[in-house]
Each structure stands twice: as C-alpha cells, then as structure tokens.
Amino acid sequence: MKEDLKAEVLRKIDTWPRFRFLHLPTPVKFLANLTEKYKGPEIYIKRDDLTGWGFGGNKSRKLEFIVADAIKKGHNSLFTWGSVQSNWCFQCALTSSRFGLKPLLLLFYQDKRPEDEGNILLDRLAGAEIYFYEAPAGKVVTRDLASSLIEKMLPELKAKNLNPYIVSVGGSMPFGSMEAPLGAISYLLAFHEAWEQAKNLGISFHYVVHATGSGATQAGLLLGARIFSPQTKIIGLSVSDEKTSFSQEVRTIVEAALKALSLEIKIEAEDIIVLDDYLEGGYGVFSPRVTKVIKELLQREGVVLDPVYTAKAMIGLIDLIERRYFKEKDRVLFFHTGGTPALFAYGKKILSLES
Numbered sequence: 001m002k003e004d005l006k007a008e009v010l011r012k013i014d015t016w017p018r019f020r021f022l023h024l025p026t027p028v029k030f031l032a033n034l035t036e037k038y039k040g041p042e043i044y045i046k047r048d049d050l051t052g053w054g055f056g057g058n059k060s061r062k063l064e065f066i067v068a069d070a071i072k073k074g075h076n077s078l079f080t081w082g083s084v085q086s087n088w089c090f091q092c093a094l095t096s097s098r099f100g101l102k103p104l105l106l107l108f109y110q111d112k113r114p115e116d117e118g119n120i121l122l123d124r125l126a127g128a129e130i131y132f133y134e135a136p137a138g139k140v141v142t143r144d145l146a147s148s149l150i151e152k153m154l155p156e157l158k159a160k161n162l163n164p165y166i167v168s169v170g171g172s173m174p175f176g177s178m179e180a181p182l183g184a185i186s187y188l189l190a191f192h193e194a195w196e197q198a199k200n201l202g203i204s205f206h207y208v209v210h211a212t213g214s215g216a217t218q219a220g221l222l223l224g225a226r227i228f229s230p231q232t233k234i235i236g237l238s239v240s241d242e243k244t245s246f247s248q249e250v251r252t253i254v255e256a257a258l259k260a261l262s263l264e265i266k267i268e269a270e271d272i273i274v275l276d277d278y279l280e281g282g283y284g285v286f287s288p289r290v291t292k293v294i295k296e297l298l299q300r301e302g303v304v305l306d307p308v309y310t311a312k313a314m315i316g317l318i319d320l321i322e323r324r325y326f327k328e329k330d331r332v333l334f335f336h337t338g339g340t341p342a343l344f345a346y347g348k349k350i351l352s353l354e355s
C-alpha cells in the first residue's frame, strides 16, 4: 500500500476514542535456544503477555478502545460473557473498574461450578459481579444464548441504575453496543508496532503465528500485514473451532474493519490461514503435549505459556517446523497473547498429564 494510504489509516485510527494505559511497545525477542533446538526458521516472540495491565494479554489492547467507546456512549457498566477461565472477562473486569464502569460477567461452566481460582479469583478482586450459568452439555455457547440471557437481566439492572455496554466474547464481533470491530483495530496497530520493531532490528518477518479464538486478533494482524507488510503471512492456530466456520468469522470481522476504515482491500480466501490440527481435545481440554510444551518454553526460554491458548499455538508452531512448513532462512514471529492466570486454575490437571 502507498505511503500516504498507510499514514491515512493510522491517522484515522488516531481519531477514535482510546485510553492509553498499556506499557507499549511490548518486547520482541529472539528465541535463540528454541531456534537452535529445532534447526528451522529463526523464531522470535512478541510479548503481548507483558502489556503491563493485570497479567497482560491480547484483550488488554482491545479494551483501550472498547472501554473508551463505552464511556463516550454514556454507559456506567459493562456486560460481557465467556467461559469460567476467560482472560477476556478478567481484562474487562479490571479495565471497567479502573474507568468507573461496573463490571458484569456471565460465566459459563461445564458440569460443576468452579472454585474461585485463576481468572475467577482475579474477577472477584477486580470488583466484578459474576453470574454463573451452566453451558448446554457438549455445545458451544452461542452469541444468541448469551445475549438473550443478558437481555432478560436488563430490567433488573436498570432498576439498579445500571446501563451496561454489552460486548461480545473476546471483543471481536461487532455486536451489542460495539458497532465497529474495535478489537481487530487494536491488532492492526499491534501488527504495525511489531513491524516497526522489526524494521529497527533490520529484519522482517515471513510469518506471524498466534492462537486464535474469537477472531479479532487474527483479523487485525491480517489487515496490518496487508497494509504494512504484504509478504508477511498470518497463521491462526485454532484452540476451539474447526477451520472452515472459523475462517468465516475472521472474514466477517475483517470486512467490518475495512468498512469502519473506509478501505478497499480485497482479502482472498487463501489469505485467511486457520489451522485446526492442534486442538488437543478441544477448548480447555489438555493433552500431555500441553504440559510438555509449557515446561519446554519455561526451561529453555523463561517464557510462561498458558494451557488454553498459547501452549497449543506453540505445539502447532513446533509441529510445523518439524514438518518443514517453513524454510530455514525464514523468520517467524510468535505472538504471545497472554492467558497466564489460567495456568493456576488448571495446575493439578497439567501436572497429572506429565509424560
């Protein structure tokens, strides 16, 4: 894309409401030990687990825009949902409280109500009001179900003078009170940030690899790459959905972001790379490989991975290297999207899987 168009995109995003509370840029580091072991491409890491907000993670970038949008629209509360160990929900809780909005969370559990551990402990400490709900057995929680449950609670909340900004899980899909895909916009900027860091190091990345869940991170990185570094490919490693339906979600968010930015860029089907080979049993389910990779990154690189997202993405990255997906001269950037609090909720399970 032409220089003036790049500048125009950045200028446009700059006019949107945003509170700046993160420690940016997050570090980019070369993983020398891992690179040496696998003898494949050079592996770098973007430490978005170190945004300096709560325990960091990708949701904090999204909330710089989302909470500013909520305040601008006159809300005094924020309502969202997720699974019990949702990183998104904790980040919503702490950001809402910090900016004077009452955090309301609908948390879905399977089988039995969870203990106040990991992110739930943090939700409580951050001042969230939590409503627990048993997820339908064997089914994913849909936007329709979550939003209809929230809808039913609105009169009761109104009686308490709460007027919640309703935002979809992960801050990804434009829905409820969030009209533009603000989460994806924040990740367009995250790509730009990493691209500038690479430029300062005198390098560029051939691939960016990351865990993908509700789609905004991938949509934003994809657009960032198309605008600033078209030769960089983005690979989203799914932790929950199968690739066909999930690619469609990413596309919907991409199209919404293009519309919000008044940009005309054609995104081809092959630009949206989602792999679903590393689910390791499904969302929040773990295999011995999860424990193994967490230990490996900690012992070799001093990096803590979480079991739900980043460990699975790293399993995928290592497997792709071993299967010679990349060339030896390639440079690959692994985006660490955070999630470390969940490690402490699943500790016993993870140790029991040690092989």
Ligand SMILES: *Cc1c(COP(=O)(O)O)cnc(C)c1O
Pocket (backbone or CB within 6 Å): 057, 058, 059, 087, 088, 170, 172, 211, 212, 213, 214, 215, 216, 217, 218, 306, 309, 310, 337, 338, 339, 340
């Ligand atoms: C939410 C989350 C993701 C996925 O990001 P999306 O934008 O929802 O796709 C990846 N890693 C971690 C740790 C997360 O909490």
